[in-house]
Amino acid sequence: MRLSPDEMIFWQHGFLKLNGTIxxxxxxxxxxxxxxxxxxxxLSTELKRSRWQNLLEIIVTGIEKQIEDVxxxxxxxxxGFLGTxxxxxxxxxxxxxxxxxxxxxxxxxTTAALALCVLAAVPFFGIEEQGLGGYLKSYVEPxxxxxxxxxxxxxxRTLALAVRLFGNMMSGTMIxxxxxTITPFVFPIAMSALGLLTGMVQAYIFSILAAVYIAAATRxxxxxxxxxxxxxx
Amino acid sequence: MDSMTxxxxxxxVTAGLTIALGxxxxxxxxxxxxxxxxxxxxQQPDAATTITRTLFVGLAMIxxxxxxxxxxxxxLIFANPFWNHVIAGAVGK
Numbered sequence: 604m605r606l607s608p609d610e611m612i613f614w615q616h617g618f619l620k621l622n623g624t625i626x627x628x629x630x631x632x633x634x635x636x637x638x639x640x641x642x643x644x645x646l647s648t649e650l651k652r653s654r655w656q657n658l659l660e661i662i663v664t665g666i667e668k669q670i671e672d673v674x675x676x677x678x679x680x681x682x683g684f685l686g687t688x689x690x691x692x693x694x695x696x697x698x699x700x701x702x703x704x705x706x707x708x709x710x711x712x713t714t715a716a717l718a719l720c721v722l723a724a725v726p727f728f729g730i731e732e733q734g735l736g737g738y739l740k741s742y743v744e745p746x747x748x749x750x751x752x753x754x755x756x757x758x759x760r761t762l763a764l765a766v767r768l769f770g771n772m773m774s775g776t777m778i779x780x781x782x783x784t785i786t787p788f789v790f791p792i793a794m795s796a797l798g799l800l801t802g803m804v805q806a807y808i809f810s811i812l813a814a815v816y817i818a819a820a821t822r823x824x825x826x827x828x829x830x831x832x833x834x835x836x
Numbered sequence: 837m838d839s840m841t842x843x844x845x846x847x848x849v850t851a852g853l854t855i856a857l858g859x860x861x862x863x864x865x866x867x868x869x870x871x872x873x874x875x876x877x878x879q880q881p882d883a884a885t886t887i888t889r890t891l892f893v894g895l896a897m898i899x900x901x902x903x904x905x906x907x908x909x910x911x912l913i914f915a916n917p918f919w920n921h922v923i924a925g926a927v928g929k
Contacts, residue, residue: 770903808896
């Protein structure tokens with residue numbers, strides 16, 4: 604019973620292994636990069652535009668609106684990072700309809716790498732917005748006694764991000780594998796659809812949580828719990 | 837009972853108990869979250885998108901606790917280091 608695409612070895616030379624995670628990750632990267640490059644070659648601002656451009660516009664404006672709802676002003680600064688997070692995880696989950704494909708996010712390496720990116724991005728954007736002193740000062744708010752707890756909470760939410768995504772993706776593929784050996788007819792299709800749904804939801808959750816953490820860092824730690832709507836709205 | 841049997845018994849029983857007990861809390865929590873969300877949707881239908889979005893994010897956070905328990909259970913069954921160590925010892929003998 605395979606626990607992750609790490610164990611699918613495509614090619615091996617000495618201790619260099621080309622396993623499923625690497626191959627599928629690079630495949631997704633190629634699809635995203637080349638696809639976007641091809642679609643944005645001839646952008647038009649007239650009323651008549653290609654459907655692919657429409658699709659990209661829907662996606663980009665949707666993500667921008669979500670980022671703004673979370674409370675980040677100037678969503679253009681953050682949409683590169685947050686949008687890529689969402690698109691990568693969403694596409695990784697969506698491609699499970701292709702036979703023979705295992706989502707690379709079903710491996711703890713990938714999700715840990717994504718969570719570490721978020722861990723690095725939060726101080727990056729925080730220092731960019733508030734300056735080094737302002738950002739470091741936010742760790743001792745509301746009192747100095749909270750300093751170790753703030754640090755621990757940073758590390759634990761990174762871990763939670765990684766394990767949450769890994770657990771959801773891995774459990775989806777594992778349940779499918781188990782069901783295929785027990786009732787290989789209609790039920791695995793229902794579970795596959797459920798896996799697609801949870802994959803989309805987890806992609807959304809991952810990027811929204813990253814956005815909330817960045818918003819908390821760029822705004823300073825005024826006690827703001829999980830994504831709150833704009834109260835004036 | 838030698839150590840191999842003991843490790844096997846402990847792993848199996850713990851794996852089952854982990855996922856059994858670990859699903860109770862998140863299930864109750866998610867039920868309460870959805871109930872509150874439904875009642876606030878009934879009170880303010882025009883805030884529906886915000887409420888739904890916050891509900892889903894909250895549900896994912898609660899779900900992650902159950903996912904942790906599931907991951908531990910899977911590790912105990914499929915990637916158990918103690919079992920691997922004991923099996924390697926038995927094969928080497």
